[in-house]
Amino acid sequence: MGFFDSNIRIYPEGARSGEDIDTRIELPKLREDVANGSISHVICTHPDRFSRDLTDKLIACREFEKNGAKLVFTDTEYENSPEGKLFFNIMSAIAEYELALIKKRTVRGRLAKVRDQKKIMPMRVAPFGYDKDENGQLVINDTERQYVLMIYEWYVLERLTLRQIGERLYGKVMPKRGESKNWNATSISRILTSEIYIGKYYYNRRASQKVRGELTKGGNPKKKYSMREEKDWLMVEIDPIVDIEMWKLAQKQRVQNDTNKHVGNTKYEYLLKSLLKCGHCGRRFDATTYSGSHNRDTGETTKIRHYRCPNTVPRKYGPEIKKCVAVSLNAEQIEGYIWNRVIQIITDPDKFINKFRGQGDEAILAIVAQKELFEKNLTIKLNALDKAEKKYYEAQLEADEKRIEKHIKDYKKDIALLEQEIENCQAKIDAHRMEELTSDQIIYMVQKLREQISDGVEVPFEIKRNIVEILFEEIIVTVNRDGGDDPTSSETKIDITSVGVFDKLSQDGINYGVCSQPQKIRQYRRRPRRPDLHWNDWPDQSDRELPAR
Template sequence: MIALYGRVSTEEQATKGYSLRNQIEECRRKANTKEIVEYVDDGYSGEFLERPALTKLREDVKGNRITKVYCYDPDRLSRKLMNALIIDDEFRSKGVDIIYINGEYADSPEGKLFYSLRGAISEFEKAKITERMSSGRKRKAQEGKIVKNHKMYGYDYDKEKAMYVVNEHEASVVKMIFHKFVVEQIGMNSIAKELTAKGVKTKTGKDVWHRQVVRQILMNESYTGDYYQNKWNTEGMIRNKYTDNPDNKIKMRHRDKSEWIPINIPQIIERTQYEEAAELLKQSRRRYAKAAVNQYLLSGLLRCGTCGNTMVGTKTTWWGKPHFIYTDRKSHAGAKHPGCVLDIKMEKLDEEVWKDVEQFVYNPELLFKYDNTKDVSMELKQAEKLKEDIKKAEKGRKKLYSLFAISDDLDEEELKKEIVELQDKQRKAEERLMEVEKEINKNKNDRDIDSIKETINELISKEDRITFDVKKSLIRVLVKEVIVEGKEKININYF
């Protein structure tokens, strides 16, 4: 219901000629509707708020019976500016618009002051609300809780715990995307097409995947378990929806990293795989626009059995001649594990792995006759070796702690450095042990032989002969990982 409010005091009627009839008629004309309730205080001073009609109007606004109020000008509500502001704010806080008819009032000194104060109070309240909300969100984040559900693919949001929980189906898709991109070296567009063809739904329930959605997943560091809040500064962006000119829009920007609030969430992707994906994304334009300068058959599949580092292909020079090798060395800035300096000739390793894989290319049925306990036995041995490395690291640290406690002659900084290195080695061995134990417990007999045959036949039929690219794809269909145990021994883990 729409309300009209009018007021006039006895003094005003006598000295200033104010007319209630004129006020009501002007309000009715402006409202332009018959569904109107009139609230009229005849002969009441505007100095006080205790007036019968105004009191009833305020009660009806609080009771949500009024949707809009028409009034001739603010001094009809009260002659005191602060009282008029209080009532104006009271109505607007209930979602009730209050419209003043007297246009001249807005141009008067009183009117300018009224609207200036109302605007200032509104801005002040808005700023206080924003500050309280921001402070509350920061406090919540500092308590290790997720402030807002960003509907991240791979996770569901537990509202009671304010935490992300793994969505097993979506997490399996995330793992597949990283595997295809990093290990199989399939482009983002092809991955998106495959997901669409398989009928996998996006987070919003759409049937079609786009390259950019796949890219966003590959770029999302949160899948490693490291999630940051208070990362983006969105101050002032709310006004963008009222601005058509793109030059006037405020862009979202990063806060300084010191202001980010880290939160631990369930991990889906290993950090090493995320970092490999990040590196490949940097090179994606070159990688997918033209052939790579140097091609490595086993890229993304190799791991050193001693230190656990992934092995990458690289070009080196011996006696002035170029040679291609796989190495576990990590010499880039910030590398935590430099590796155990294992280098092996690319040609030798490629040939050995392909010879083993080739038997399954033409006879995939052998995968099911293949003694799966061979893989499990190999992984059990690897697990035992890792456990031994962990014990050695623990024992070494205890010795160093004892030396640190009883000796005054040793270099304190050097001892600390050695302790940290052993802690690092132990942590990495423990992480690798968890991975190996997962593989041991994994059921390896749930493969679809028809699907494998179809994929292999499709790859072979593309060319008259098995080219380098076909070999590379075939290996990635069948091989999960190649563990290099020194220069003479390799272990191939099949899917």
């Protein structure tokens, strides 16, 4: 073409995609130089290298022609004529179609490998606790596995925060990517939430779309992500590190942490916040304060902590809106009463833990044996179904087909029933394992509490709260008046019942596998026209008997 090397300026782009013209690095420089008049010819191997997008390609080429730069392609002929431009546009449209087709085939091939071959697609870094073998599959890293188990135990049993876990990990083991020896909350949270650690690797959960004209800090095209429908997910089983029950407890703990993150603040702390529930309308009690006595010397008014049903002061107005009949509860008094009941477990934990664990063991062994029997029968039925289906296809008489078809229908019905029974047994076994882990939580927290008490140190609010959260799912408060819902009735009785582990520990016997009813903690009387429950209205705190409901 008659050009000297000194006249040639190269704009290398390597393997960068030609899909988006705005995210290219060198092409904008070329367009700027052409606009400045310093380029007379633009030489390219093929029109596709400008852009795979027809619109982008036409814009760039028109800019070049407008500024007097001639287009030259080495791998194809191009004439600056109506016919040449038509051919150029046709080739560009085909290139755009080919790009879409390549993407579709690539995605389809990946999905087929995951679905049929259970192959894990390449990832930049394996999750913490795993390594990639020579085939790209995930295998457990024994050293990191120990720290994954520690993270779950610290979070579930010791109730440590993400910050406290990160401080314990610092200096012992580095995060997977090795970019820093410091752990962050995101990395730890990912370990505590990812289903990879219970042996479930999901592919095709997220859909990505490039953000046109934007790049990441690393210079790659920026993408935005959205979740696909669950039916489109593909799951590959890998070796688990954490038990499913421990993982579920961690998720339950996360929900509690989100719910209770404002339980305590620098000014007021509420031991039973989000746990007290109105037995009349079902609303959670609010934690609030009322004004108390006024100190004339300091000019300050004391605040008294209370729990109250929000429907006692509804935000909707009108004659059809009824106020809840629940009463306001003095926080100090009800917290003291509940905590004294908790101390009952602290003083003699073995009695309750042995009952909690021991009586479930014999029953769970029977359930395991029952599950094994169901599985054995299921295998027999599946084999019989397989034989019946083969006979059905070999049958020559219509009468034989109908008879075999009836057998197939019966086999499928029996198989469905057996699978349901096996699922029910497994649910009971999982529940038993969850209760064992819960008792481990209680033992750990009780030991920690007893150490505090023996040292003469006041028990921190956080420890009290953790124990209460383990023991109680909810505490139900119900008002019973002689005069019905008349607040001026001569006598008022208030029932306090509980749902959760405390309920199980307080019962004389445990019928394992059957959901227990809420346990009545105490019934006490409340004098009429009193603004609140007073300490004198509470029963003798030494009475430790918990009558069954």
